Structures are given as structure tokens and as C-alpha cells.
Amino acid sequence: MVAILIVCYLVAALTHLYLLCTGRSAGVVYGVGALLIGFALHTLMLGVSFASGTPEGWGAWLSGMAWVIILMYLIVYARYRDIALGGFAVPAAFILEGYAAAFPGVWGAGSVAVQGYLLKGHAVLALLSWAAFFLLFASALMYLVQSQQLKSRRPSAWLHRLPSLDILDDLNHKILYFGFAFLTASLLLGSMWAKSRHGAYWSLDPVRTWPLILIWGAYGLLLVCRLTRSWKGKRSAVFSMVAFFAALFALVAHF
Amino acid sequence: MSIILAGVSHHNTPLSIRERLYFPETHMDEWLDRLAGYSGLDERIILSTCNRVEVYSAAENFDQGLDAIHRFFLESRDIGADELNAHLYVHREAEATRHLFTVASSLDSMVVGEPQILGQVKEAYRVAQASGHAGKALTNLFSRAFRVAKKIREQTPIGESPVSVSSVAVDLAKRIFGSLAGKNVLLLGAGEMGEAAARHLKASGADNLHVANRTLARAQELATRLKGGVVSFDNLEGALIDADIVIASTASQGFILDKPIVASALEQRRDAPVFLIDIAVPRNVAPDVNDLEDAYLYDVDDLQSVAADNLRGREEIARDARAILESEVQTYLARQQAEELRHTFAAIRFFAESMRQEEIQKTFQRLPELGEEGRDALDAMTKALVNKLLHHPFAVLRQMSEEDVEGISVESVQKLFGVEPESDESPPMPPPDESD
Structure with a gap:
């Protein structure tokens, strides 16, 4: 079953990359079709594994991450009928899922024992927010490329492969909302868990927590600026990309 | 049945001549009726746009058909024979098919990939079909051309980038x-x-x-x-x-x-x-x-x-498109030829069977003493003889047609056996289905 799932994601990833790089429209049905089949299988497998007990180890979390990325991309596809974001989302999900399948307990099964509802909630919400920030990064990158294309006055064929600036900015805006909301909720649950476990909200090592708080602050600042000062377009895109790289470092520090 | 195409286009004919050959679309059915007055053409479609004037037709005899088109141009348009001959291109069968597919797919247009031409070809067909000038042969050809044009538009980004x-x-x-x-x-x-x-x-x-x-x-x-x-x-x-x-x-x-x-x-x-x-x-x-x-x-x-830049890009895309088009042309010709071969084989079998019947009756009359058993044996023997005689040439023809559709001429096979398949009597085709 995992093998079929991996094959589906591989087919979908290759098709999406091919479509994005050639600008062709014939073949979308295969890419999205393979993705939907893979996603259905993936949902089933995650459902079964959750029903039979909490999945342990990195594999399960990476697989969950892949699932969330695909889910978000499918929502975006349903809304905009554009495969460009899939050119980033589907290969990323394929790599995550492939890694999860190949090395289910690579860092030791059970090494990340996630016990209790608070901690589980914290982890799931964190997953959602990281998937959102990855897609935010992808949409920001596309915005910068597209804006550069238009500025150059001699746009290449990529002009027609990427969505319009308006759509990309809209995506940036909406994904930011979701990502920030999930991250906020995840941090809250995390600190509640810390309180119940250690009796204090911020009991973890400051090196592990402060970077995350800073990332939360950064995305929060971006959101506030978008809402109050109508930060749009390029500024927001650059900020999203920098924030994502910073967030990767914070994540590494967290573990 | 031959497909004949004769026309002029922006490639080889200046506007000063094209405008004299142009047929206004408002009275196209009348022009078609007039063309029908020249004997030799079974079906006809006139495609007349600012960049090309082309007559597509199906005819029993190529030379007669071409002559009819010639006379039609000379007698209905303000042009002399020398001038017409200098510019008119003539294609038949495979070349005509390829040309129509290329035109409909907008690969022959002045601005490659422009979307109007497909509509103009469809309209030319519609008018001819409605006024009874397009029969089975041209309907087959044109409906395939529409599908090829659609396929090329779907599979290549030929018309996507703007050029004005x-x-x-x-x-x-x-x-x-x-x-x-x-x-x-x-x-x-x-x-x-x-x-x-x-x-x-x-x-x-x-x-x-x-x-x-x-x-x-x-x-x-x-x-x-x-x-x-x-x-x-x-x-x-x-x-x-x-x-x-x-x-x-x-x-x-x-x-x-x-x-x-x-x-x-x-x-x-x-x-x-x-x-x-x-x-x-x-x-x-x-x-x-x-x-x-x-x-x-x-x-x-x-x-x-x-x-x-976009126009240059279209020329590049057109190269991909031509590869798709060529394979479509081959598929279409192979299918047409298989169809025609099937009709021809049926006609030959019919011809052979009637000859066999004729000869066997003569033999029975000459040999009245032949008993029931003898008659059956003779009947079976002649049947086997006919089948065996026809089997080898049919098999070779089938194989040849599969290997190279442009390599054999069904017409010469028909001449060889002295038959003419009656494929025209099949009911007229419904208008082409554009849904796939």
C-alpha cells in the first residue's frame, strides 16, 4: 500500500514539475488524478494508523506533514485551478513521504513519544502551521519571480507558467492567516502542556523556546503589517521568505 | 474517390491576385452551386479568407476534377489562365489531407497560431454541408481536421502568447x-x-x-x-x-x-x-x-x-505541433486506406463470385449428366480456387498498406481487377461531432 502511495505521489510530482516547466495544460488531469488517488490512500493509511494507536516516530510525523501539504495544495487547486503551487507542494510531499516510508524510525521509533492530548494537539497544529509556512514560502518565491518577469519588460515563458501577481498575493495573504493561527494555537497548547508537566508555562530550555517565539512574532508582525499598513506584494513576499528560513533554524533549535 | 485541393494563399500569391480570387462569404452557397455545375466533382467546399482561397473536393477522376476547378476559377473570377497557373497549388490525397490539417491547426497562417482560421474552416464546411455540397468523403476529412486542430491547441501552447x-x-x-x-x-x-x-x-x-x-x-x-x-x-x-x-x-x-x-x-x-x-x-x-x-x-x-518574442516562440512551438500533425495525418490516411481496401476487397469478392456462378452454371448446362454429388464437388472446388487465388494478393496488399500508407494506390488495385467499389451509396454522414 505504501508503495502504491509513493508511486502515485511520484507520478503526481513529476507531472506537476513537467507542467510547470513546460507550461502545457494537457496532462493536468493525470497529475491531479494521481495526486487524488495517492491522497485518498494516504488518508486511509493515516486514519488506520491513528485508529490503531498513536503513531510513533518521525516517520509518522513526516507522513502527516506530507498529507497536510497535499491537502492545502488541493484546496488551493480547487479554488484557483492553477497547478503552479503544486510544482512545489507535490514534490515536497513526495520527498517527505518517501523519507517517512524508507526510514520509519530513523531517529529511533518512539524517540518522540508524544503523549497526552495537549502535546498531541500541539504537534498536529505545529504540523499544519509548518506546512502552511512552506506553501507561503513557495507562493512568495513565485511572486518574486513573476514580479521580476514583469519588471524586466522582456518576460520569458515563465510569465505564463506562474499565476498572476494578484493570485499570488492573495495566496500569500490567506496562507499567512492559517499558518499564523495554527502556530499560535500550537504554541498555546505547548505551553499548557509545559504547565501541566513542569508546573510552569515556559519551563523548556530558552534556546529551544525563544526562537519559536521570535518566529511567531515575525509572522505576527507580517500579518499586522498586511492588515494595518496594507503591506502587499513584494515586501510581503520577501518577508515571508526570510521568515521561512529563520523558522527552519528555529525548528532545528526546538528539537 | 480522390481528394483534390487547389488554391492560392499568402505564401505564394500577392494580395493583388488573392483579392481577385476571393469569394465573398455571404453568397457562398451560390458559388458552391455554380461550382457544382462543372461536371467531375462529387463534393466541394470553398474556403475563402483574406489570406487564402482554396477549393477542396472529392472526385472520381483527378484530371476531370482539377479541370472543373480550373474552369470554375477562370470563368467566375477575373483572372487569366497564365496568372492562375502561375499561382495555383494543387494537392491530392495525402498532400491535400496534410494541407487541410495544417491550415485548420493554424500552422499555415500568416500569424501562426491565430485562432480565427479554425472558425473560418468550420464555417466553410458548415455552408457546404448545409447546401448538400459536402458528402461523406469531405465530411470525414474535415471532421478529422477539426479534431486535429483541437488536439494541437490542447497539447501545445501554440495560441497562448499574444502577438499584437x-x-x-x-x-x-x-x-x-x-x-x-x-x-x-x-x-x-x-x-x-x-x-x-x-x-x-x-x-x-x-x-x-x-x-x-x-x-x-x-x-x-x-x-x-x-x-x-x-x-x-x-x-x-x-x-x-x-x-x-x-x-x-x-x-x-x-x-x-x-x-x-x-x-x-x-x-x-x-x-x-x-x-x-x-x-x-x-x-x-x-x-x-x-x-x-x-x-x-x-x-x-x-x-x-x-x-x-511571442511570435518567434510560436514558430518554435509550431515545430512540435507539426510532429503531432504528421502522426495524425498518417493515422487518418491509414484508416481511410484500410476502409477503402475493405470496400475494394468486397467488390473484388463480389465480382469473383458472380463470375464463378456464371461459369459454374455454364458447366452444369454443358454436363447435364453430372449428379448432385458431382455438382457439390465442383461448387466447392471453384470456391476454394477463387479463395486461394485471392488470398495471396489480399494479404500482400493489406501488409503493404500497413507498412506504408502512401506507398500503394487502391485505385490501381481497382483497375487491375476491373472493379469500382460502391462506397458512395452509403447514407450521408451526420455533421461531425466536435465533442471529442
């Missing part, structure tokens, strides 16, 4: 704003180019238009024509704040919009991008406006370069 200044401007606007619905267009100046671009944008959904011109009366006149509003030329700064798309085409000798003016408008627009189309010569917008983060400025040279 106005359509490039609209395309760029769409890459910035997505949908143009609800976008504000500000037209500076009342020039013709500006009006054309504004019309194009409006047709693409940008329905909120304002005109500013130094002469207010001209602005009002243009605004009425374009169903837009008028803004005062003295209040450009204010108008600029609301404008998403600015088209500048005034006769001003200096820049009307410079960096500070646009920068201040952008600040008030809170980072919402503005697309400036400067089609005036000399330019109306200072080039350094493009350095502003959310301003996208294109002058007439930029737009023309994009259009030229």
Missing part, C-alpha cells in the same frame, strides 16, 4: 491583476492607439474607464464612445491614485508622468500595483518610473518586443 501590441498589453495586465473585472483604467490622450488598447482592455473585463485629455471636448467625445467617464487633466495626480491601469498616448513632447508623481500615487494606493502602458511617441512616462517597486511600465518598444 494591444493583446500583449491585455495579457500583461492579466499577469498582474489576474481578472481585470472591476479594475480602473485611465486613458491619457485621445489618440487612436490608446483607444484601441482601451477597447481591448474593456473587452477583457476592465469595465471602469476614465479619459483625460487636454481638450475636454475630445475627452468627452471619446468617453462617450467608450462608455467611460472624464477626469480633468489638471487633476492627474488624483486620478492616478484610483487607476490600476494607465494608458498614455498623448501628443505631449515631454513626460506627463514622472517618478515623483507616480511614487506619490503608489504611496496612497498602499502598495497596490499599477500597470503603465506608454504607447505615445515621444514617450509620456519617464522610464525610471519602472524602478518604483509596484509600478510596471511598458513603452511601445517593450510591447512590440514582447509581441515579436
Whole structure:
């Protein structure tokens, strides 16, 4: 079953990359079709594994991450009928899922024992927010490329492969909302868990927590600026990309 | 049945001759009736556009058919035989099929990939079909051509990039704003180019238009024509704040919009991008406006370069498209030939069987003493003889036709056996199904 799932994601990833790089429209049905089949299988497998007990180890979390990325991309596809974001989302999900399948307990099964509802909630919400920030990064990158294309006055064929600036900015805006909301909720649950476990909200090592708080602050600042000062377009895109790289470092520090 | 195509196009014939051969589309059925008056053509379709005049026909005899088309051109159009012969190209069968597929797919057009030609070919077919001039052979051919054209449009981005200044401007606007619905267009100046671009944008959904011109009366006149509003030329700064798309085409000798003016408008627009189309010569917008983060400025040279790039891109795509087309031509010809072979084989079998019957009756009359058993044996023997005689040539012909569709001529097979398949008597085809 995992093998079929991996094959589906591989087919979908290759098709999406091919479509994005050639600008062709014939073949979308295969890419999205393979993705939907893979996603259905993936949902089933995650459902079964959750029903039979909490999945342990990195594999399960990476697989969950892949699932969330695909889910978000499918929502975006349903809304905009554009495969460009899939050119980033589907290969990323394929790599995550492939890694999860190949090395289910690579860092030791059970090494990340996630016990209790608070901690589980914290982890799931964190997953959602990281998937959102990855897609935010992808949409920001596309915005910068597209804006550069238009500025150059001699746009290449990529002009027609990427969505319009308006759509990309809209995506940036909406994904930011979701990502920030999930991250906020995840941090809250995390600190509640810390309180119940250690009796204090911020009991973890400051090196592990402060970077995350800073990332939360950064995305929060971006959101506030978008809402109050109508930060749009390029500024927001650059900020999203920098924030994502910073967030990767914070994540590494967290573990 | 031969497919014959004779015509002229922009490739080899100057407009001065094409315009004399042109058939106005309003009375196309009458022209078809007139063409039908020349004997030798079983089916006919006239495709007449500003870039080509072509007659497609199906005929029993190629030479007679071509002669009919010749006479039709000479007697109904203002052209001499020498002039016609110098320009008329003639194709048959495979070449004619390839040509029609190429034309319908817009690969033979002056602007490769332009979308109008497919509609014109469909209309030419529709008129001929409705007036009873297109029968089974041309219906088969044309409906396949429509499918090939559709396939090429789906599988290659041949028609996607715009190749005129106005359509490039609209395309760029769409890459910035997505949908143009609800976008504000500000037209500076009342020039013709500006009006054309504004019309194009409006047709693409940008329905909120304002005109500013130094002469207010001209602005009002243009605004009425374009169903837009008028803004005062003295209040450009204010108008600029609301404008998403600015088209500048005034006769001003200096820049009307410079960096500070646009920068201040952008600040008030809170980072919402503005697309400036400067089609005036000399330019109306200072080039350094493009350095502003959310301003996208294109002058007439930029737009023309994009259009030229796109046209070159289409030529490249056309190469891919021709490969698809060639395989479609081969598939179609193979299918047509298999069909025709099947009819021919049936006719030969019918011919052989009637000959066998005839001969066997003669033999029975000559040998009345032959018993029931003897008659049966003779019957079986002649049947086997006929089957064995026909088996080898049929098998070889089938194989040859599979290997190279253009290599064998079904016509010569028919001549060899002295048969003519009666494929024309099948009921007329319904109009082609364009759904797949």
C-alpha cells in the first residue's frame, strides 16, 4: 500500500514539475488524478494508523506533514485551478513521504513519544502551521519571480507558467492567516502542556523556546503589517521568505 | 474517390491576385452551386479568407476534377489562365489531407497560431454541408481536421502568447491583476492607439474607464464612445491614485508622468500595483518610473518586443505541433486506406463470385449428366480456387498498406481487377461531432 502511495505521489510530482516547466495544460488531469488517488490512500493509511494507536516516530510525523501539504495544495487547486503551487507542494510531499516510508524510525521509533492530548494537539497544529509556512514560502518565491518577469519588460515563458501577481498575493495573504493561527494555537497548547508537566508555562530550555517565539512574532508582525499598513506584494513576499528560513533554524533549535 | 485541393494563399500569391480570387462569404452557397455545375466533382467546399482561397473536393477522376476547378476559377473570377497557373497549388490525397490539417491547426497562417482560421474552416464546411455540397468523403476529412486542430491547441501552447501590441498589453495586465473585472483604467490622450488598447482592455473585463485629455471636448467625445467617464487633466495626480491601469498616448513632447508623481500615487494606493502602458511617441512616462517597486511600465518598444518574442516562440512551438500533425495525418490516411481496401476487397469478392456462378452454371448446362454429388464437388472446388487465388494478393496488399500508407494506390488495385467499389451509396454522414 505504501508503495502504491509513493508511486502515485511520484507520478503526481513529476507531472506537476513537467507542467510547470513546460507550461502545457494537457496532462493536468493525470497529475491531479494521481495526486487524488495517492491522497485518498494516504488518508486511509493515516486514519488506520491513528485508529490503531498513536503513531510513533518521525516517520509518522513526516507522513502527516506530507498529507497536510497535499491537502492545502488541493484546496488551493480547487479554488484557483492553477497547478503552479503544486510544482512545489507535490514534490515536497513526495520527498517527505518517501523519507517517512524508507526510514520509519530513523531517529529511533518512539524517540518522540508524544503523549497526552495537549502535546498531541500541539504537534498536529505545529504540523499544519509548518506546512502552511512552506506553501507561503513557495507562493512568495513565485511572486518574486513573476514580479521580476514583469519588471524586466522582456518576460520569458515563465510569465505564463506562474499565476498572476494578484493570485499570488492573495495566496500569500490567506496562507499567512492559517499558518499564523495554527502556530499560535500550537504554541498555546505547548505551553499548557509545559504547565501541566513542569508546573510552569515556559519551563523548556530558552534556546529551544525563544526562537519559536521570535518566529511567531515575525509572522505576527507580517500579518499586522498586511492588515494595518496594507503591506502587499513584494515586501510581503520577501518577508515571508526570510521568515521561512529563520523558522527552519528555529525548528532545528526546538528539537 | 480522390481528394483534390487547389488554391492560392499568402505564401505564394500577392494580395493583388488573392483579392481577385476571393469569394465573398455571404453568397457562398451560390458559388458552391455554380461550382457544382462543372461536371467531375462529387463534393466541394470553398474556403475563402483574406489570406487564402482554396477549393477542396472529392472526385472520381483527378484530371476531370482539377479541370472543373480550373474552369470554375477562370470563368467566375477575373483572372487569366497564365496568372492562375502561375499561382495555383494543387494537392491530392495525402498532400491535400496534410494541407487541410495544417491550415485548420493554424500552422499555415500568416500569424501562426491565430485562432480565427479554425472558425473560418468550420464555417466553410458548415455552408457546404448545409447546401448538400459536402458528402461523406469531405465530411470525414474535415471532421478529422477539426479534431486535429483541437488536439494541437490542447497539447501545445501554440495560441497562448499574444502577438499584437494591444493583446500583449491585455495579457500583461492579466499577469498582474489576474481578472481585470472591476479594475480602473485611465486613458491619457485621445489618440487612436490608446483607444484601441482601451477597447481591448474593456473587452477583457476592465469595465471602469476614465479619459483625460487636454481638450475636454475630445475627452468627452471619446468617453462617450467608450462608455467611460472624464477626469480633468489638471487633476492627474488624483486620478492616478484610483487607476490600476494607465494608458498614455498623448501628443505631449515631454513626460506627463514622472517618478515623483507616480511614487506619490503608489504611496496612497498602499502598495497596490499599477500597470503603465506608454504607447505615445515621444514617450509620456519617464522610464525610471519602472524602478518604483509596484509600478510596471511598458513603452511601445517593450510591447512590440514582447509581441515579436511571442511570435518567434510560436514558430518554435509550431515545430512540435507539426510532429503531432504528421502522426495524425498518417493515422487518418491509414484508416481511410484500410476502409477503402475493405470496400475494394468486397467488390473484388463480389465480382469473383458472380463470375464463378456464371461459369459454374455454364458447366452444369454443358454436363447435364453430372449428379448432385458431382455438382457439390465442383461448387466447392471453384470456391476454394477463387479463395486461394485471392488470398495471396489480399494479404500482400493489406501488409503493404500497413507498412506504408502512401506507398500503394487502391485505385490501381481497382483497375487491375476491373472493379469500382460502391462506397458512395452509403447514407450521408451526420455533421461531425466536435465533442471529442
